[in-house]
Amino acid sequence: MSARPLALTNARLVDPASGYDGPGALLVRDGLIAEVSQGAAAAPSADIEVIDCQGAMLAPGLIDLRVKTGEPGSETKETLQSAARAAAAGGVTSFVVQPDTDPVVDDPSVADFILRRARDIGQARIYPAGAVTKRLGGEQMAEIGLMREAGCVYFTDVDRPIVDSRVLMRALQYASGFGAWIAHRPADPWLTKGAAATGGEFAARLGLPASPSAAEWIGLERDLALAEITGGRLLVDQVSTGGALQALERAKKRGVAVAATASINHLSFNELDIGDYRTFAKLDPPLRAEADRQALIDGLASGLVDIVVSAHAPAPAEDKRRPFEEAAPGAVGLEILLSALLTLHHQDGLPLLDLLRAVTLAPARLIGLEAGRLTKGAPADLVVCDIGAPLQIDADKLVSRSKNSPFDGRRLQGVVRRTLVGGQTVYSAD
Amino acid sequence: MAKIPGSASDLDDLRGRIFPFPHRHFLSAADLNTAQATALLDLADGFVGLKTGDFLAGRTLMNLFFENSTRTQASFELAGKRLGADVINMSARDSSMAKGETLIDTAVTLNAMRPDLLVVRHAASGAAALLSQKVGCSVINAGDGRHEHPTQAVLDALSIRRAFGRVAGLTVAICGDVQHSRVARSNVALLNTLGANVRLVGPPTLIPSGAERWGAEVHYDMASGLAGADVVMMLRLQLERMTGALVPSAREYFRFHGLDREKFAVAAPGAKLMHPGPMNRGVEIDSDLADDPTVSLIRDQVEMGVAVRMAVLACLAARLEA
Numbered sequence: 001m002s003a004r005p006l007a008l009t010n011a012r013l014v015d016p017a018s019g020y021d022g023p024g025a026l027l028v029r030d031g032l033i034a035e036v037s038q039g040a041a042a043a044p045s046a047d048i049e050v051i052d053c054q055g056a057m058l059a060p061g062l063i064d065l066r067v068k069t070g071e072p073g074s075e076t077k078e079t080l081q082s083a084a085r086a087a088a089a090g091g092v093t094s095f096v097v098q099p100d101t102d103p104v105v106d107d108p109s110v111a112d113f114i115l116r117r118a119r120d121i122g123q124a125r126i127y128p129a130g131a132v133t134k135r136l137g138g139e140q141m142a143e144i145g146l147m148r149e150a151g152c153v154y155f156t157d158v159d160r161p162i163v164d165s166r167v168l169m170r171a172l173q174y175a176s177g178f179g180a181w182i183a184h185r186p187a188d189p190w191l192t193k194g195a196a197a198t199g200g201e202f203a204a205r206l207g208l209p210a211s212p213s214a215a216e217w218i219g220l221e222r223d224l225a226l227a228e229i230t231g232g233r234l235l236v237d238q239v240s241t242g243g244a245l246q247a248l249e250r251a252k253k254r255g256v257a258v259a260a261t262a263s264i265n266h267l268s269f270n271e272l273d274i275g276d277y278r279t280f281a282k283l284d285p286p287l288r289a290e291a292d293r294q295a296l297i298d299g300l301a302s303g304l305v306d307i308v309v310s311a312h313a314p315a316p317a318e319d320k321r322r323p324f325e326e327a328a329p330g331a332v333g334l335e336i337l338l339s340a341l342l343t344l345h346h347q348d349g350l351p352l353l354d355l356l357r358a359v360t361l362a363p364a365r366l367i368g369l370e371a372g373r374l375t376k377g378a379p380a381d382l383v384v385c386d387i388g389a390p391l392q393i394d395a396d397k398l399v400s401r402s403k404n405s406p407f408d409g410r411r412l413q414g415v416v417r418r419t420l421v422g423g424q425t426v427y428s429a430d
Numbered sequence: 431m432a433k434i435p436g437s438a439s440d441l442d443d444l445r446g447r448i449f450p451f452p453h454r455h456f457l458s459a460a461d462l463n464t465a466q467a468t469a470l471l472d473l474a475d476g477f478v479g480l481k482t483g484d485f486l487a488g489r490t491l492m493n494l495f496f497e498n499s500t501r502t503q504a505s506f507e508l509a510g511k512r513l514g515a516d517v518i519n520m521s522a523r524d525s526s527m528a529k530g531e532t533l534i535d536t537a538v539t540l541n542a543m544r545p546d547l548l549v550v551r552h553a554a555s556g557a558a559a560l561l562s563q564k565v566g567c568s569v570i571n572a573g574d575g576r577h578e579h580p581t582q583a584v585l586d587a588l589s590i591r592r593a594f595g596r597v598a599g600l601t602v603a604i605c606g607d608v609q610h611s612r613v614a615r616s617n618v619a620l621l622n623t624l625g626a627n628v629r630l631v632g633p634p635t636l637i638p639s640g641a642e643r644w645g646a647e648v649h650y651d652m653a654s655g656l657a658g659a660d661v662v663m664m665l666r667l668q669l670e671r672m673t674g675a676l677v678p679s680a681r682e683y684f685r686f687h688g689l690d691r692e693k694f695a696v697a698a699p700g701a702k703l704m705h706p707g708p709m710n711r712g713v714e715i716d717s718d719l720a721d722d723p724t725v726s727l728i729r730d731q732v733e734m735g736v737a738v739r740m741a742v743l744a745c746l747a748a749r750l751e752a
Contacts, residue, residue, distance in 0.1 A: 133674075140674025143682045170676060173634040177650035230634070 005029040006049045006423055008382070011058035013038065016357035017373035026058060028380040031422035036374055053384050056417055059356055060372050061093025061381035062338055063363040065154075065183075065261060066237070066309035068330070070401075072113065073102025078314040078401045080114070083334060084123035086400040088427035090335035091383030091416040092310070094125040094364075094371055099136070100158040106131035106142040108150035115151050123426040125381070127153045127367065132171045132182055138162045144175050153367040154235060156183035159284055161219060163189045165226065172232025181259075181366060183235040186220035186244060187285065196325045198286045202271050208324060213288055217243035224251040227258055235366070236260035238311060240285045242295035249304055259366060260304070262296050263311035264340045265331055269293070269406055279320045279327035280395075281406040283311075286329075300358060301350055307366065308358040310337040314402030332400045336407050342387050342414025352387075380423040389415040441483055444476045448485065448741075450749040455562045455569040456742055459580040459616040459623075467623050471588050474741035478734070485744045486515035492545040494536075495572070496522040496552040501707060501732065502572050502582075506549045509739035515547070533557060534564050541565040546750060547743055550574070555612075568746040576610050582706055583616035585738040587624055589730045590661055593702050598625030601698070603655050604646075605631040606665035606687060606714050609638050609676075613706045614665060618644050631655030632687060635676040636667075652686070652693045659697045663704040664689050667714050680713050690716040694725070702727045 006028040013024035013036070020038060027035035027048075064087070070077030078086075080097070087095055097114060099105030105114065111128045118126035130152035134140040144155055155175060162168040162184065175182050195211035197203035203210035220236060224247060227234035239245060239260045251258050265283055270290040273281045281287060299305040313330025320327050333340075341355045364372025371381045395408035419427040449469055453461050462470065491510035495503050503519060510517040520540075531539075533552070540548065541564065548569045550558045555575030562569035573579040591597050602621055608614045608630050621628050628646040630637055642648045649655030656662055667683065677683045684690075694703070703715075703725045711717045720726055 134678075141676075141678045142674075143678040145678070145686050146682050149685075167675075170635050174677075177634045229639075 004047060004049045005034065006051065008051050008053055008058055008384070010055060011053035011384070012055060013374060014057050014059045014352055014356055015374035016353050016361040017375055019353060021353055026374065026380075026382070028420075028423040031380055031424075033374060033376055033378050033380050036376060051384075051418070057385045057387050059383055059385065060360040060374055061383050061419060061421065062091050062359045063369065063372050064092045064095040064310050064312065064334065064337060064359070065307060065363045065367070066098065066263070067095040067312040067334060068098045068100065068314065070314065071101065071117070076401070077316055080117050080126055081121055082399070082401040083312070084121045084126065086332070086334040086398065088123040088419045088421070089399045089416065091338045091385060091419050092124060092334050093381035093383070093419060093421050094127065094369060095334070096127045096129050096153055096367065098158045099129050099131040099156065104131050104135050105129070105147070105152070106134050106136070108143060108146040111147050111150040111152050122421065122424065124421060125371070127151065129153060129183070130155045132157045132162065133167065136160055138164060138167060141167070141171055141174060144171070144180060145178055148178050148180055154181040154183055156237065159185060161185050161187045161189050165222060168223065169226045169230055172226055172230040172234065176230060176232040179233070181233045181235045183237045184223055185237040185285075186216050186223055186239070188215040188218040191215035191218065196282060196286065197274060198271050198288050200271065200289060202274070206274070206277065213241040213292060214243055216241045216285060217247055220244045220247050224248070224256055224258060227251075228254065228256045231257065233257045238263045238266065238285060238309070239299070239305065240266040240288050240296065241292045245295050245299045245304060252304070259306040261307040261309045262300060262305045263309055264333055264337050265311060265406060266293065267296055267300065267308065267344060268340050273406060274324070277324040278406070279322065279324055280331060280404050280408060282324060282327050282329050283331060284329035297344065297348055297350065301354060303354070306358065307362045308337070308341065310334050314400060315404045316402050320404050330404065332398060332402055332405050335398055335400065336393060336405060336412070338383065338385060338416060339391060339412040339414040340407065342385070343412045345387070346413045380420055382420040383416060384418040385414055385416050387414045389413065391415050444473070444480075444483070445485065447473050447476060448744045448748050451742075451745040454749060455571075456580055456746060457559050457562060457569065457571045458578050459583040459620040461580070462620065462623060464623050464625070467584075467587070467620060470584060470741055470745065471591055473745070474584065474588050474734070474738045475592070477737040477740040480512060480737070480740065482512055482514075484514045486510060486513035486747055489515045489546040489747055490544070491515040491517045491547045491549065491743065492540060493517065493519045493549045494540065494551070495520070496557070497573070499551055499573070502551065505732075505735040506570075506572065506739050509736050509743055510547070512736070513740055513744060515743070518545075533560060537561045537564040541567070547746060568750060570742060570746065573612055575612065576615070577612050578616045579612040580616050580620070581735070581739055581742055582613050583620040584742070585731055585734040586617055586663065586704060586706070587620055588734045588738055589704065589727045590702070592730065592734070593727055594660065597621065599627075600660040601627045601629065601658060602661040602663060603629040603631050603659040604663045604665065605652065605655065605689065607636045607667045607671065608632050608641065608665065609636045610668065610671070611665045617663065618646050629655050629659065633677060652689075653696060656693060657696045659701060661702050661704060662689060662694065662697055664715050666706065666708065667710060669710065669713075672713070684713055688712070688714050688716065689719060691719055694719060701725065704728060704731060706731070
C-alpha cells in the first residue's frame with residue numbers, strides 16, 4: 001500500500017466498463033482507484049505523487065485466463081515468479097495458471113500451494129484453475145467444490161479434450177451446482193490424434209500429419225449440446241476455426257451458457273507462418289487458414305469471441321529444436337499480448353474498446369474479479385501504453401524464462417510504458 | 431407410548447377401521463388418494479405397539495427378496511407374524527432364480543403355492559409390477575430398483591405426523607442421492623398427496639433431470655434447500671457412487687451435502703431429522719446429529735415400519751376377502 005495517493009494525469013483513459021475513451025486522469029489511494037476524472041483534471045495538490053502519462057493510453061491491466069508456468073514440477077520452463085515478471089512487462093496484472101503441472105492441480109492442497117506462492121509475488125495477481133478430472137485422466141471427477149473453495153477460478157483439463165461424453169456431461173452438471181465454469185478444448189480426439197498441423201494444401205506440401213479443421217467444429221457441437229442439456233457453463237478454450245465459430249453463434253442464439261476464448265496467436269498468424277518448419281509456430285490447436293483467422297477477427301469484433309488469451313506456454317529450446325512433428329507445441333505470450341492486440345487495432349481496424357474488453361472486463365466478469373475496469377473502488381491494476389509506438393519483437397530479450405515465440409522478428413505497434421498492480425508500479429519501461 | 435394396545439376392545443376398534451385397500455396390490459405410493467392415505471396412517475397409528483392380533487390368521491405371507499435387506503424383510507416378517515399370518519422367507523440365494531429361472535417363471539411357480547400376500551424386493555425398476563400381473567395374490571412392493579418403496583413413504587409420513595401432529599403444510603427437504611433413490615420417489619408422491627411442501631436437495635449429478643416437475647422444488651445447495659425446513663430427510667449415498675463418476679469424493683460430498691449441525695441450523699426451529707437407513711456416518715450424516723434424540727426420528731422410523739406394514743397387510747387381506 002502506498003502511503004501517498006498517486007495521480008495518473010494527462011492520459012487517454014480507455015475503459016470498456018463505462019465505454020469511455022478520452023482524456024482524463026485517475027487518483028489512486030490505498031491500492032484502489034479513488035477517483036476517475038474524465039476530461040481535464042484539476043491540478044493535484046502537493047502531497048500527491050504524480051505520474052504524467054503524456055497522452056498515453058491508461059487502461060485496466062490485462063487479465064489473462066490461460067497461462068502455463070512450470071511450477072510446480074518443471075521450473076526450468078517458467079516459474080510463477082518469472083511468469084509474473086513477464087506479465088508485468090506486458091501490462092498483464094492478473095493471470096490464471098493452468099492445472100497441468102506436476103503434481104496436477106486436482107486437489108485443494110495443490111491449489112493452496114500455488115496461492116501461497118502467489119501471495120509472495122507482487123508483480124501480478126495469480127489465480128489457479130483446477131483440473132476437471134483427477135490427474136487430467138478424463139475419467140474421475142476432481143474435487144471441484146473443494147478446489148473452488150480453495151480459490152480455483154475455473155476448471156479445465158487444459159489441452160486434453162474429455163473423450164468420454166458422460167464424464168464431461170456430469171462435470172458440467174456438477175460444476176453448475178457451484179456456478180463454476182468448465183473450460184474445454186473443442187476437438188474430436190480421433191481426428192486430431194497425432195496431428196501437427198491443420199489439414200490442407202500447405203500441410204500436405206510440407207508432408208506434416210494433419211487434422212481437418214472440422215475436428216474442432218465436430219468436438220464443439222458435442223460440447224455445446226452437453227452444455228445445453230445440463231445447463232452447465234462452458235468456456236470454449238481457444239476457438240480457432242470458422243466452422244466452430246458458426247456453431248458457437250448458433251448456440252449463443254439458443255441461449256446456451258457458453259463463452260469462448262481465442263488466443264492472440266490464432267488472431268495474428270495463419271498456417272503459412274509455419275513456413276520452413278518453424279517450430280515456434282507449432283501450436284495446439286494448430287495455426288489455421290487465413291479465412292479462419294479472418295473469421296476469428298470478425299468474431300472478436302462482433303463479440304462472438306468473448307475473451308482473448310495469451311495461451312502462454314513456455315517451452316525450452318530442447319523441446320522446440322526438434323523435427324516439427326516431434327517439437328512441443330505452444331508459445332509464450334504474456335509480454336506480447338497487448339502489443340499484438342494493438343497491432344490488430346492498427347492493421348485490421350478493430351475498435352480499441354472492443355479489443356480491451358476481451359482482455360479486461362470480460363475475463364474479470366467470468367471469474368468474478370473486481371479488477372478489469374476503471375471504476376472507483378476497483379483495484380488500481382493499470383497499464384500505461386503508448387499505443388502508436390513501434391517495436392520489433394526479439395525473442396531473446398523476452399523476460400520469460402522460455403523464449404519460444406512465433407512473434408520473434410515481428411514488427412508490432414504498441415509499447416507498454418508502465419504497469420501497476422494495486423497502485424504499485426511493477427514495471428516501467430523508462 | 432401412552433399405552434400398549436392389545437385388549438379385546440382395542441382389537442375390535444382396529445378391526446372396525448380396517449378398510450379394503452383401493453387396489454389388489456400396493457406397488458406405488460401414488461396408488462393412495464388423500465383420504466385413503468390418511469385412513470391408512472390412522473390405522474397404522476393404532477397398530478403401533480400391538481404385539482399380537484388375529485387379523486391375518488390363516489393367511490400366508492411370502493417374503494420374496496431378490497436383493498438383501500435385513501431390516502425391511504424383518505419388518506414385514508414381524509408385521510405378518512404379529513397379525514397371525516404364516517410367513518415364509520425366500521431369498522434370491524435359495525431360489526431357483528440363482529439357477530437361471532426368469533422372474534415370471536418364479537412368479538408362476540410361487541403362485542401355484544397359493545400365497546395370499548407376496549412381498550417383493552427386486553433390483554430392477556418395474557419388477558414388482560411385472561410380477562403382480564402373473565400371480566393371483568396381493569403383491570406388496572418392498573422396493574423395485576430406483577422406482578418405488580411405498581411402505582417406506584407411509585412409515586415416513588407416520589413418523590412425521592406423530593412428531594408434528596400433521597403433515598399438511600410442513601416443508602420436507604429430501605437430501606442426497608435422489609437420482610438412485612426409490613425412497614425419494616415414493617416420498618415425493620405421498621407427501622404431495624398429504625399436502626406437504628417437498629424439496630429435493632443434492633448436487634445436480636444426483637438430482638434427476640425434470641425433478642422440478644415431480645411436485646418438488648429443486649435445490650443444489652443445502653443452505654437454500656434446508657432454510658426453514660421442518661423435516662430434513664437424508665438419503666443414503668452408495669459408497670461406489672463417490673469415486674468420481676457422480677461425486678468427486680466422500681470428503682467433498684460431506685463438505686457440501688453431508689448433514690451436520692451447521693447445515694441443520696438453518697432449518698426451522700424444532701426441525702426433525704430422518705434417514706431410511708442404513709446410514710453412512712461421516713458421509714451423508716454426522717453421527718453427533720444422527721444420535722441426538724431431540725432431533726432424530728430415525729429410531730421412530732424403524733418402529734413405525736412394523737405398524738405401517740401391519741396396516742397395509744391387513745387392508746390388502748380385507749380386500750381379498752371382499
